[in-house]
Amino acid sequence: MNAIRRLLVCAIFVAGSGTVVHAAAQEKYITVASTTSTEQSGLFGHLLPIFTGKTGIRVRVVALGTGQALDVGRRGDADVEFVHDKVAEEKFVADGYGVGRKEVMYNDFILIGPRSDPAKVAGGKDIVAAFKKIQAVQAPFVSRGDKSGTHAAELRLWKTAGIDPVAGRGTWYRETGSGMGPSLNTSSSMNAYILADRGTWLNFKNRGELTIVVQGDQRLFNQYGVMLVNPAKHPHVKKDLGQTFIDWIVSDEGQKAIAGYKIGGEQLFFPNAKR
Amino acid sequence: MRAPVSLLPLRLENVTFAAGGRRIIDGISIEIGSGGRTVILGPNGAGKSVLLRICHGLLAPTSGSVVWNVREPANGRHRQAMVFQRPIMLRRSALANVAYGLKLAGFERRERDERAHRALERLGLLHLAGRSARVLSGGEQQRLALARAWALEPEVLFLDEPTANLDPTATREIEAAIAGIGAAGTKIIMVTHDLGAAKRLADEIIFIYDGRVLERAGAEGFFAGPSSREAAAFIHGELL
Amino acid sequence: MMETTPLALKQAVDLVSGLDPQLVEIVTLSLRVSFSAVVIATLVGLPIGATIAVARFPGRQGVIVLLNALFGLPAVVLGLLVYLLLSRAGPLGELGILFTPPAMIIAQAILVTPIIAAFSRQAIEDAWREYEEQLNSLGANAFQAALTLLWDCKFSLLTTVLAGFGRAVAEVGTVMIVGGNIDGVTRVMTTAIALETSKGDLPLALGLGIVLMGLVLVLNATAHVVTEAAKRRYG
Numbered sequence: 001m002n003a004i005r006r007l008l009v010c011a012i013f014v015a016g017s018g019t020v021v022h023a024a025a026q027e028k029y030i031t032v033a034s035t036t037s038t039e040q041s042g043l044f045g046h047l048l049p050i051f052t053g054k055t056g057i058r059v060r061v062v063a064l065g066t067g068q069a070l071d072v073g074r075r076g077d078a079d080v081e082f083v084h085d086k087v088a089e090e091k092f093v094a095d096g097y098g099v100g101r102k103e104v105m106y107n108d109f110i111l112i113g114p115r116s117d118p119a120k121v122a123g124g125k126d127i128v129a130a131f132k133k134i135q136a137v138q139a140p141f142v143s144r145g146d147k148s149g150t151h152a153a154e155l156r157l158w159k160t161a162g163i164d165p166v167a168g169r170g171t172w173y174r175e176t177g178s179g180m181g182p183s184l185n186t187s188s189s190m191n192a193y194i195l196a197d198r199g200t201w202l203n204f205k206n207r208g209e210l211t212i213v214v215q216g217d218q219r220l221f222n223q224y225g226v227m228l229v230n231p232a233k234h235p236h237v238k239k240d241l242g243q244t245f246i247d248w249i250v251s252d253e254g255q256k257a258i259a260g261y262k263i264g265g266e267q268l269f270f271p272n273a274k275r
Numbered sequence: 276m277r278a279p280v281s282l283l284p285l286r287l288e289n290v291t292f293a294a295g296g297r298r299i300i301d302g303i304s305i306e307i308g309s310g311g312r313t314v315i316l317g318p319n320g321a322g323k324s325v326l327l328r329i330c331h332g333l334l335a336p337t338s339g340s341v342v343w344n345v346r347e348p349a350n351g352r353h354r355q356a357m358v359f360q361r362p363i364m365l366r367r368s369a370l371a372n373v374a375y376g377l378k379l380a381g382f383e384r385r386e387r388d389e390r391a392h393r394a395l396e397r398l399g400l401l402h403l404a405g406r407s408a409r410v411l412s413g414g415e416q417q418r419l420a421l422a423r424a425w426a427l428e429p430e431v432l433f434l435d436e437p438t439a440n441l442d443p444t445a446t447r448e449i450e451a452a453i454a455g456i457g458a459a460g461t462k463i464i465m466v467t468h469d470l471g472a473a474k475r476l477a478d479e480i481i482f483i484y485d486g487r488v489l490e491r492a493g494a495e496g497f498f499a500g501p502s503s504r505e506a507a508a509f510i511h512g513e514l515l
Numbered sequence: 516m517m518e519t520t521p522l523a524l525k526q527a528v529d530l531v532s533g534l535d536p537q538l539v540e541i542v543t544l545s546l547r548v549s550f551s552a553v554v555i556a557t558l559v560g561l562p563i564g565a566t567i568a569v570a571r572f573p574g575r576q577g578v579i580v581l582l583n584a585l586f587g588l589p590a591v592v593l594g595l596l597v598y599l600l601l602s603r604a605g606p607l608g609e610l611g612i613l614f615t616p617p618a619m620i621i622a623q624a625i626l627v628t629p630i631i632a633a634f635s636r637q638a639i640e641d642a643w644r645e646y647e648e649q650l651n652s653l654g655a656n657a658f659q660a661a662l663t664l665l666w667d668c669k670f671s672l673l674t675t676v677l678a679g680f681g682r683a684v685a686e687v688g689t690v691m692i693v694g695g696n697i698d699g700v701t702r703v704m705t706t707a708i709a710l711e712t713s714k715g716d717l718p719l720a721l722g723l724g725i726v727l728m729g730l731v732l733v734l735n736a737t738a739h740v741v742t743e744a745a746k747r748r749y750g
Contacts, residue, residue: 031614040714044698062614062695076603077613181713206715234603236611333651356652363649366667366749375663376653409749 029058030241033070033078036179037150038224039063041107041199041268046261051248057241065179067147073097076234079242084224085149093227100243101227102250105258105269108221109153110198111214112184113139114191121193127217131161138172140192141165144183145175153222154195160219184210197222202263224269226250249273280345282354282430283309283462285330290339292325292486299325300336301486311478312454312463314494316470318509322486323466324360324435330464331357331433356424357433361440362416364408369400372408373423380427394426395419398452414445421452425461432456434465438472450475470510474498482506520717527721538719542726545703548616548690549683552623556683557676560628564635565661569643582636585629590688597622598692614695619703622689627679634675638668670745674738681734685727 038044039061048059062069062078066085073081074097081098083089084107092098111130113121119139121130134141143165144151158165165173174192176183180200187194188208196204201212226246231239248254255271262268285307292300299322307313307330315323328334329341356376364372373391382390395401398418403411408419417437424432434453438446453476457463467473473480477494482503489503501507530538567578599605601613601621612618642664650660665672687705694701696710704723711720 036713039698040710060614060695060697060700062697064695074604076608179713181715185713185715200714204715205717236603328648331652333648359648359652363646365646365663366745379653379655379659407749 027058028056028241029060030079030238030245031060031062031077032080032082032245033062033064033072034082035066035069035084035149036063036181037148037197037200038082038084040179040181040203041197042203042263043199043258043261043269047249047254047257050257051245051254054253055244055248057244059245065146065148066152070097073229076229076237079229079238080226080245081229082224082226083149084222085152086223086225088149088152089225089227096233097230098227099230099232100246101225102246102273104224104226104249104273105255105271106221106223107269108198108215109150109195110201110212110220111193112187112196112201112210113193113213114209115211116191116209117213119193122211122213124214125216127157127214127220128161130214131157131163134193135161135163135165135168135172138168140190141168141173142183142187142190142192142194143173143175144180145177146179148179149222150180150195150197153220157195157219199263199268202266202268223272281309282343282345283307284344285431286342287330288340288342290326290329290336290341292322292329292334293337299486300329302339303486303488304339305481305488305491307462307464309462312457312465312476313479313481314473314477315464315466315481315483316473316477316509317468317483319468321483323468323483326483327357327433327435327464327466331355333357354429355431355433356427356429357435358417358420358424358437360436362413362420364411364416364419367408368405369408369411369419370395370404372419373426376423377426390426390428394422397425397455398422399448412445414441414448417441417445417449418452421449421456425452425456429461431462431464434463436467436469437465439467439469446472482509484509523717523721526718527725530718530722531725535719535722538722538726540699541702541704541707541723544616544701545684545705548619548703549623549680551620552683553627553676553680555620555624556627556631556679559624560631560679561635561665561672562661563628564632565639565665567632568636568639569657569661569664579636582629582633586633588626588629590626590686591692592688593626594622594689594692597625597689601693613693614697614701616694616701618693619690619701622693623683623686626686626689627683630679630682631675634678635665635668635672638671638675639664642668670741673741677734677738677741681731684730 044061052058062072064072066083066088069081069083070088070092072078073092081089081092089098089101093101111121111127119130119134119137121133124130143154169175174186174190176186180196181204183194184196184200184204185206188206188210191209226249228239228242228246229237231237250273255273258269258271259267287303287305290300290303291298303326315326317323325334329336332341365375367375370391373394374387377387377390392401392404395404398421400415400418400422403415408416411419437453438449441449450472453463453465465476474494480492480494480497481488482490482497482501484505490497490501490506497506498510501510567575567582597618598613600607601610601618602608603611603613646664650663655663685705687709690701690703691706691709694703694706696702696706704727708720708723711717
């Protein structure tokens with residue numbers, strides 16, 4: 001009987017301490033809403049320790065699809081937005097949810113496809129022409145279909161090609177409704193074409209028969225922007241700490257850190273903050 | 276510690292009990308006093324167990340009233356106790372089961388301990404005090420139930436067919452214990468359909484049939500010559 | 516995929532046996548969150564289960580049906596609801612705990628409470644059916660009776676709590692949404708497995724999977740031992 005009582009007291013103490021310890025570690029931190037593809041590229045693992053080392057501010061990254069990342073900002077659940085969908089970002093600012101948008105860097109998308117290359121697009125430099133060929137032969141194509149920046153870019157390319165891919169939904173055009181990684185997994189198992197960001201691809205281990213087939217087209221460049229969630233709309237936003245992050249990432253030091261991130265010797269992100 | 280004013284006599288005034296559309300107790304008015312051991316006898320389905328529960332307060336009568344000589348305080352239950360046909364034991368030791376009843380009755384730890392040990396000893400169970408109550412034999416558990424009731428030193432002890440599920444040896448032990456408890460001053464009110472048990476234990480018989488008291492007499496007189504037809508048939512083992 | 520699995524498995528085992536710091540941090544957080552959640556769920560769920568088991572009130576059957584239905588509540592749905600509740604734009608936004616461990620603890624506590632309440636109700640109701648007359652005869656009031664039943668059923672209640680803990684530690688739907696899977700802050704075993712798998716990076720995912728499976732096994736074995744011990748002791 002006594003043993004059980006003692007055990008109960010211990011249990012409650014430990015459970016309580018769980019939350020107390022958290023509260024006690026009330027460090028300086030900001031919440032940054034970003035995208036899954038950015039996190040999965042590994043950039044944050046490289047960049048944030050440098051920032052924290054310099055400023056003592058910890059950065060908590062919530063990685064979601066662009067749509068949800070912006071929604072989180074709209075609700076005031078994050079301090080800073082760091083996404084790559086210029087159109088959506090500018091609307092975000094126009095609607096009053098964000099302030100002080102700055103361009104930070106760009107990375108590029110690449111077209112991934114099976115080595116067997118049924119649409120015969122490998123080695124090409126024209127992404128729109130490649131898309132047309134894929135639709136012409138009805139080669140399997142995987143789309144993220146999740147309102148992400150990558151998805152938005154993909155849809156813009158289809159539009160430029162004058163094709164409505166949704167007509168092929170369920171046959172050659174497959175929407176997974178998921179992130180870059182899971183979608184790549186799906187392509188790998190289906191031997192399908194897929195538009196991906198270079199960062200996720202370089203980190204992706206489960207390639208199967210897939211390889212890069214088209215890259216370098218200007219239209220594949222993917223611009224990143226950073227902005228503060230509007231403190232006028234959400235007074236609790238950590239505007240000073242958040243602004244410190246934004247100022248740092250467009251500064252020489254931040255831009256150099258971005259350029260310094262390499263996978264297998266290859267640079268992923270190209271800093272282009274305006275002076 | 277016995278209160279100066281007795282709980283008894285217990286008076287039932289025109290008590291009825293209906294359930295599921297059936298009248299199980301059909302108008303019983305009776306007074307039970309403090310003398311001797313009262314056995315409520317009757318065939319199965321006569322309503323004996325229900326009547327006992329109404330007396331003890333486990334069931335409320337559909338109409339009519341149950342009146343004790345003094346009104347018991349709300350938590351003064353330990354002045355009457357009940358032993359059921361099947362002993363109900365908590366998942367604890369034999370001693371702890373007895374102590375549990377005492378704790379509910381408000382006794383302090385030292386007195387609980389003393390009373391519990393005495394009760395176990397009285398019922399010949401002291402050597403099983405630490406044993407888990409639910410692994411004891413049927414007879415031992417029923418004795419334990421008696422010990423639990425006896426430890427409370429109740430004024431009235433209700434018993435509902437206490438030996439119905441026991442073998443002859445255990446039956447003898449239980450009946451001896453009941454007799455002993457009665458001799459020590461507790462009023463025994465026992466329900467049974469077993470003629471043998473009734474003959475051995477009763478000082479007074481209340482014969483129940485079909486929810487009504489058909490006859491009430493001293494035990495000797497009742498068994499020698501019952502006045503009702505049903506009682507006579509019952510005693511001779513005929514179907515009613 | 517086929518030929519990399521044995522290699523990934525070996526690397527996973529190395530991570531576990533070598534107590535890789537990242538793995539340890541994730542496991543520790545999972546245990547802390549789920550343990551706290553289960554403590555809360557037990558403190559709330561047991562009295563609810565006991566009360567429903569013993570009390571009689573109009574609509575009781577409806578409450579029992581609702582309770583049993585609630586523990587089939589999909590974790591993602593609960594995650595969404597708690598997310599809306601705790602978001603700054605929501606009613607409890609003032610607390611500012613979205614994307615932190617307390618949010619995960621709350622969400623998991625809500626997830627597990629119906630499990631504990633429903634199972635304890637069943638156990639206590641069975642016990643009450645057995646003990647009701649005797650406890651009434653001995654003069655126990657409703658509160659005393661409830662406590663007696665809870666203590667009497669303690670072993671079966673313990674297995675219920677273990678089941679609740681198993682559910683909490685193995686779920687991904689609520690903690691993903693309300694925690695945000697933030698590296699080093701709200702990344703637990705299940706969300707980490709989901710993330711690493713989606714990256715196609717298997718060793719850490721497999722390592723965590725091994726730990727999680729091991730934990731579930733231990734929980735079940737403990738529950739089994741407890742049940743057997745109780746049976747032997749009490750019959």
